Amino acid sequence: AGVRKRGKIHEEVEKFSVVKTLQAIKDANVVIFVMDAREGVVDHDLNLLGFAIESGRALVIAINKWDGMTPSERDFVKVELQRRLFFVDYADIHFISALHGTGVGNLYASVQNSFKSAVTRWPTNRLTQILEDAVGEHAPPMVNNRRIKLRYAHLGGANPPIIVIHGNQIEKVPKSYVRYLENTYRRVLKLVGTPIRIEFKGGENPYEGNKNTLTDRQVNRKRRMMSHSKKADKKRRDKK
Known part of the structure; x- marks a missing residue:
């Protein structure tokens, strides 16, 4: 699913596209977020990235149409990415050309690493x-x-x-x-x-409220010990 800029397509179709995109983000394990290098970081990109983060989705960012840019244009885009995407600095960024397949293969390693990070459990x-x-x-x-x-x-x-x-x-x-x-x-x-x-x-005791319930065997043993203790005390008193 994808979202296009306002004014390029009919409003109703655009709304449907947005809904489908948001649902796809929620259903995904890892979101590959594709941005157009020539358009830079625009507001709807930031909104969708924010939604992906709120949804708890792992994220890989792909900057498309990279092969058609001059060195100076690339430098400008990299500065903009660093400035505006500081809140997702944990996500890998790949510079690709979807048309020619340049850099696309490297995306899969990042997807696997992101998914592993998202689902690993620690003691x-x-x-x-x-x-x-x-x-x-x-x-x-x-x-x-x-x-x-x-x-x-x-x-x-x-x-x-x-x-x-x-x-x-x-x-x-x-x-x-x-x-x-x-x-x-x-x-x-x-x-x-x-x-x-x-x-x-809060710092409450996680075991608070759990009663230390004795088994029948432990109850009988406790009774025998108490009885033995009472008899011992009686003998000491009789000797005096």
Whole structure:
């Protein structure tokens, strides 16, 4: 599915195309986002990229019609991409010619790497160790003379990866620190092409409310021990 610029086709057809494109993005595991090098980064590109990120889709960016551009035009496009696509700097960018097939073959490696990053699962001890190292290197800020405490982390989901962090005063974690944690996990886990989500939960004991229920055998053993203890106490008193 694809979206064309306003004014090039009938409005009703364009609306249908947009709906189909949005649905295709939601259904995809990895989105290959194709942009026209000669038109640069336009608003509808940014809107669609934002939708892909909100949908949690892994992403590979392809800049098409690259072969027909001069060196100076290519340099200008690269500067614009770096300036306007800073929020998806984790996505691989390929410069291709769909007409001649130039650079298209390299897309598949990026698609595979992006999908792998999106669905890989890590154990709790691994994610918690990364959290502890991140906090040790750059601690959360103080709030009302109290330090925000982040205790442990575990995986809350995949495609996209969701990392759940437990701690205290988590509602006061600033956005800048959330981005720091996102970048840390992305760097250490070597994630490419996929958004990553950080969720916080309060520091309550995850085992709170679970009663320590004894088996019948344990109950009988406990009764025998208590009976033996009472008899021993009685003998000591009788000797006195």
